[in-house]
Structure formats: structure tokens, C-alpha cells
Amino acid sequence: MKQIRFAAPTSVEEAVRLLVDAGGAAHVLAGGTDLLVQMRSGLRRPDLIVDVKRIPELRAIAQEDGGWRIGAAVAGAEFNEHPDLPAVWPGVAEAFDLIGSTQIQGRASLGGNLCNASPAADSVPAMMAAGATCRIAGPGGAREANIEEICTGPGQTSLAQGEFLVSFHLPARAVGSGDAYLRFIPRTEMDIAVVGAGVNLTVDGDGQCTSARVALGAVAPTALLVQECAEALIGTKLDDRAMGALAAAASAACRPIDDKRGTVEFRTKVAGVLARRAAAIALERARSN
């Protein structure tokens, strides 16, 4: 069996150098809940594993620009145990709370859930709806990107060789705004999304929607930020008619596959239903914020 090298750098620069020197044969390790399974099944055979959990920036949670900077190797459970974050971003917290078991949630990282690039990753639509951005380090220095720019297809990302995810930024929570994430699975727990829907919206004093972001998971090769869904809500009072238009726009955006978890027809229908229900929860939260 091939000998795999292992490194646990303590700085972003050192990690970039290791990744660049390995020339594409390296893989980043954070929580390992995807990577170790993929290595065992032979899907990934890295020459070098770069454990990024000893880099302080990857593990930190701190306020920044009125919002929050969160390290890419922070585990979902750590996000949800934070004294402030779940109250400010309940939809994002709902998504992390749906990923795997207690054992998985304690290890699986925010960055890993994005970079594993599963179309069904629960946190990705929630983070897209939240308007989160991410910071990527690489040989050319650091760059910022929107969440929706990262995944390009199942298991594929836009990260260049030598680049890796350092942190996320969740923006300041606007007054009168709220978010929610819902997913459909055929059982109560421990399953992969058949459809996921994340909604983040803002209402003014008259109850009119002034901004909205709606993202869908598991209905296309990547999670989708659906502009038509946002347009169905913005400028309305989020009445039945607007919510109906949201559902229709969500269904229209779907490009799903048929598989054992759900048919094309089912996923398309459920995407509209979930988007509407998530919007109703987000609205309720917006009104009390």
C-alpha cells in the first residue's frame, strides 16, 4: 500500500506551501467525516493529508464588521453551541443540526460541508440564503468569494490547486430580518436531503419585503441561489399570492435527478412546498427581530 504523508501546519502560509508543493496530490483534512470514508472506499487517494485544524484562523469564531467570521474547520456542533450564533442565524443552525449524528456533528466542519460539494449538503443552501462569503487562501494570497461560487458540480469546486478555505463571514443581521432552513427526508433523522430550502428575508415596518435570498439543495448538480424566488418576494407583503409565486419559481428552478430518494417530479414539487414553508418561518422570525 502506498505510504501517505501527513502534515499539520500551524499557519495558513505553511498550509498553502504544502498544498502547492504536493502539486494536486494533497487533500485538506478538517473533520474527516467525508475524507476518511472516501479514502477507505478508494474514491480519493491523496499522497499528502494536510490537517488544517491546528491553524488558529480555521478554528476561530469572532465578530467582524457587525457580523461573524467563522473558521472553516469549526464543527457544526461548535456553531450550534455558540452563545450568539444560533440566535442570530437560526436557519443556518437548523441546517447544521440536520447533518448526521451527534458523533458526526462534533467533527464535520462548515468548510468541509461546502468543499465536499455534495448537491445535498444541508448547510450550503442555508449559508447561501444568509449571504455568507468565504475567504480562500492560495499561492496568490487570500481572496473572497460568495458561497455560490464554490461548488461547480458533484464533488467539484472552483478552488484552484494550492487553494483552501480559511473562513466564512456571515453578514450583520439586518433589523426585521430572519432566516430558516427546511429539508425533506423520508425518515425523521440521519438521512441525506431529498430537497433542502433556505430562505433569508427582511421586512420593513409596513410588512413589505425589502430583501430576500432563497437557495435550494439536492435539486441540481449544485445548490442553487434562485434569483426568481427572491424577485417573487421582494416588494410584496409576503401574502398568499407572493408565497405562491415563490413556490412556483422554486419548482421552476429545479433540475433534479431521479434516484432512490426521490423522483424528478417529487423533488420539483417538494422544492416549492419547502421554499414556501421556510419563507413563512423566516417571516415569523423577521417580525420578532
Add this chain to the structure above:
Amino acid sequence: MAKHHITTTINGEPTEFLCESQQTLLDVLRDELQLTGSKEGCASGDCGACSVMLNGRLVCSCLVLGIEAEGASVETIEGVADGDRLHPLQQKFLEEAALQCGICTPGFIVAAKALLERNSNPTETEVRYWLAGNLCRCTGYDKIVRAVLDTAAEMRGA
């Protein structure tokens, strides 16, 4: 290539071992350290039979590399009893027959202990959600859940 020399703490004891990069913590516990209480069920993080505590957090040791234990604190099923004195969870699992074949039991005990340490009075729903990552193919879960709830009550002095 030489193996990695890892210095860690297992069940409170300073421990050293040698491992290869791809060896999991579960492989190391069972094959290098002869701590065979942690079981391999699925090797993909689905069944929880390999549950251990890593730096105070419940994890599947099949999804942790042995090398990641460097400088860490690991607690396994072998550290749950106090010498010959069983932990109340172990005692209750025996009294209430919350096991049949026993393969999943170490994982359930480690996971349930982690729950009771953060929540001394969990509801049945909380127990079931917390233990959703531990699979048992024999008991149908009812006796396990009841044993955990009864242990919690006993430990609260109820």
C-alpha cells in the same frame, strides 16, 4: 517511510504509539493498543460502535486518524468503569437487559455517558436524538433508551 510517533492520553494514562498516516484511531486502539472494547461496525461513521471521546467530544473513532490523537485526550469504553466498579450506565444496561449481542453496547455506553454529562435529565426524545448515530440491530432500542433514562434518574438521586 517511518511510522509516526504519537504521544497522547488515553483514559487518563499518558500513552505513546506508532501509526501510519491512514490508520484510524479505531485501528490504533484495537490493533496497536489492544483496547478492543471499541468495535468496528461500518467503518464509515454510520453505526457508532466505535464511539469514543476525543478532547471531551463524542466522535466515531473510525473517522479520526490515529495521528490526530497527538496531544489529545481520548476516553474509551475501557475507561468507563472505575476498576471493578461498573459505571451506573453499565450496571443499568445489565439489570435491564439493554443488550443482546453486545457489539453496539460499548458505543451506546460511551455516547450515553457523554449525554448524561451534559444533560442530567434528558427527555426520551433527547435520548433518542442523541443516540441516533448508534445503531443496534438486536434490541429495538426501547430497552436501551429506558436504561439510559433510568440511569439518569438514579444518578440524579431520584
